[in-house]
Amino acid sequence: MNLFSDIRTLVIACLDAMVRDGALPAGLDFANVAVEPPRDAAHGDMATNAAMVLAKPAGLKPREIADALVAQLLNDDRIAAAEVAGPGFLNLRLAPSVWQGIVATALAQGNDFGRSAMGQNLRVNVEFVSANPTGPMHVGHTRGAVVGDALSNLLAFAGYDVTREYYINDGGAQVDVLARSAYERYREAHGMSPEIAEGLYPGEYLIEVGEALKAEFGDRFLDKPESVWLETVRNFATERMMIMIREDLAALGVRMDVYSSEKALYGTGEIEAAIERLSAQGLIYEGVLEPPKGKTPEDWEPREQTLFRSTAHGDDVDRPIKKSDGAWTYFAPDIAYHYNKITRGFDMLIDIFGADHGGYVKRMKAAVSALSDGQVPLDIKLIQLVKLYKNGEPFKMSKRAGTFVTLRDVVEEVGADVTRFVMLTRKNDATLDFDFDKVLEQSKDNPVFYVQYAHARVCSVLRKAAESGIDTSDAALSQATIARLDHEAELAMMRKLAEWPRIVELAARTQEPHRIAAYLSELAAEFHGLWNRGNDIPALRFVQEGDPATTSAKLALARATGVAISAGLAILGVTPVEEMR
Template identity: 55%
Template sequence: MLTLYARFAADLAAALDALEAEGSLPAGLKRDAITVEPPRDTTHGDLSTNAAMVLAKPAATNPRALAALLAPKLEALAQVESVEIAGPGFINLRLTEATWRSELATILAEAAAYGRSTTGQGTRVNVEYVSANPTGPMHMGHCRGAVVGDALAGLLEYAGYAVTREYYINDAGAQVQTLGRSVHLRYREALGEQIGAIPEGYYPGDYLIPIGQALAAEYGDAYVGKPESDWLDLFRTRAVAAMMEMIRADLALLGIVHEVFASEAAVQAEGRVEAAFDRLRADGLIYQGTLEPPKGELPDDWEPTEMTLFRSTAFGDDQDRPVRKSDGGLTYFGTDLAYHFQKTESADQLIDIWGADHAGTVKRIQAAVKALTGGDKKFDVKLVQMVKLLRNGEPVKMSKRSGSFVTLADVVHEVGKDVVRFTMLTRKADAQMDFDFAKVVEASKDNPVFYVQYAHARIFSLHRRAAEAGMVLPEADLGLLDAEELALVKLAAQFPRMIEGSAATREPHRIAFYLYDLAAAFHALWNRGNDDPGRRFLLADNPPLSAARLALADAIGQIIRNGLGVIGVEAAEELH
């Protein structure tokens, strides 16, 4: 079903077609830049279009003159109450109250489907997020990217895309070799050996103790005193498997489930790297060469070394990038390039959610995807800033290697999944944010999580309170709602447009921002009853008006549920 804004865009297009047919407007003018949206200042009306300003120059006319031709055709629409030409040629429309009552009825009728879109047209999108090294449980350093990625996946699905959620397991690098050695240490400890202090560079966390104990129970002392070559592959593989089981469980606490877990080791073992290199080599994009010397004063030991390079400068990168080292070993980028090529086989678009500390690698991966797909696959990287953990305003320190970090599980158990998820979307992903354990559970307007949930809980309470009062309500007559109440419908009607816009820009935080604004408007309407009892939602002596106001509240509650569902948050029915 078309959104209200899309319907008026179609009406506008028909009016322009009519002007063309009359000869008042040249045929074939590009209309891509024309918009139909709410004006920034609501006193200017309900809808605004820039059509006259966009088309005036190519039509060789004045914007206000063109607007004057267009305005009568728009004013003739049954849903339009008045049309005003503003400024250099904006056209502002004020819609009839009947139009907004009709939209309210639509929200109630479509219920959970209201806001769903088909704009994605089934486009296959691979969203890769989290992809933390499998060397320990999830900690709060991973949390924001996990939530942003999962909320974005949910948003895209709601907007009609076919989404695959993917996790890339970095199980082929030096860090998992160290993990295997760390587990071997715990294995020996489980067999009674006094291992003393954990060696520098090993993973010291207690979370490795159960893995060592399990291996000791299974293999006894078979790998004690044996050369590393006898046991490292086994211990690394078992450690990674155990870590991934732990990571899956941690993510599940946040309601996050990936459909695909791709392995770096498998990408290498299955020949994916060479296949990607062959593809690039055929286009003259892989060659043997040396990197340019580092800028500034050269280190004493620097010397030019021949390596296998990818010609990424041909696709906008700052310099060509090595895919194999001078000894023939793969660089991380070499495997990462092949991994992204693998993803393009089953997706039309790729989105990666990365920590902001990886910003320097964006251009090279974008260059690789463009080179490998001929530019046919859209690839986007969303950078996510770190979260500063606070407790009553004091920083909480984290250190993964020391083993004294704050785990994601600890945080979810303390404040709840929904609080964590919503809070992570209360800032743009690329903006710094603080997470204060005290503030995120605070019952105040300053806490967006509480404020939105409180609005839904208030709405949910209305039916209970009506039943307790023995009120028998007739079918809602939406004609009883006044202009102030219909203003809330106007904000609610922006939800479908917000879904489509947020999906197009890949910004799930915009849904959280919108829900806060909607909740604030609802609370303002609710609070008017504190000063004037006749403005309350439920009036024992006026069942018809109560029914109409309850229908309005139900519609707002439905929008809040739909919006929270998009970002993976459950709507609270009551707050304690």
């Protein structure tokens, strides 16, 4: 039940009636008519722009349309008042019974409160993390993992069929570097001094890999040329790194549906098939690119190469897919991988990349557009940096990783729930400050604590009521007479609850899970405010001595709030606590 959508449907019905009555010309497009919360709550419960967006195409003044629309809207019992403001904005006030009905809806729907069919079961592939399998995940991967997982949860809640996917970048030169680094730890496991040359991975996490290599292969590869051991050590080390990465993701509460390998694309004809698909459209040609201005990219050569005419699909320049020596560029297997996703029947693709992949956005979008004949949209989310602080200072590096703070460092310091919530307090393309001290504060300035505390308070009041003999089951509370709750503070709580289904659809439409975290903070603040007002106004307390009917109604409101908080936290992947410790 999206109340804002319901009232918009009413507005459209009234506009249709105005067309039939001749108050509006026929043929108007109502697509841009919106019903939203007003910027200032004092102006009303909802606002519509109908008169403003229809005035010009209708050839009428906005106020003329607004006045006529008011007359139509007031025929509906849900509309208590409708007022025209300024040149033609229309503010609506709804009858208290409408807001009171939200409580019953939340209790009846439980964990499904706010769930939407908006996605129409369209198949969406969300690729995220996709870290090189060369070591433990760092804090940047952590944010990408949280955003990707929460976005997947959100889209599923909004009615999409979601597949979470990890693309293992195991086909490039970095896995050869991993093999050479692991080989030095293998030598170390045999009592030799490792030679960690510049460019190799220095992290202590490879010590275990070296010992495992010794256990598996003994001294078979000692003092042997690289050609003898490179492939075996590379495959062994990559597998071990992926086990570590899976464990890191599990510690964060992230589980992938599919793991795809870049290496598996080579020698299988998949790259060739994807390029042939583009070639059949006349998008592959031999040519020499102009030298780029500024920094020279790694895939530019001052000689003839095989190029993809990506400019035909919105890119700034055409892109090399094969070098002059016949080897594929890094872009070619990425094209093949996305073609693989298209052939698997996904209706929409979402990639979540680190901020350093900004230059890849247009070329990848161009490739998907060409490969799918423009039928499968690709959205790419860039994850900006996370700045870590502790004791007022930048957080130090991890010795285990060698050069960076790991996902495990963060989770072990503050826990998965705090990590996930904080990572979602800002939009993905904004830099995020993560202060280890502040995220553990028990204060209203800490959004994690504030939301969790609201849920714990709901559980506490229900628990105490149950101990006193009150039936606090959802079945019992759903029978409460919510009409008894007519104080403005209680109605304000219900109005905030009514926003939840709208926020779900808005966040899913914009693919912005941080909107869920922001809403939960607002909902928690509203609930804490109502709770605290009960200290000064006894009639607002959730338990009314000697008045079981009113108590049940107030407990129903508290429980409905808990339902929304729990549903929102589930989307974020955060556990709703029942008591604070």
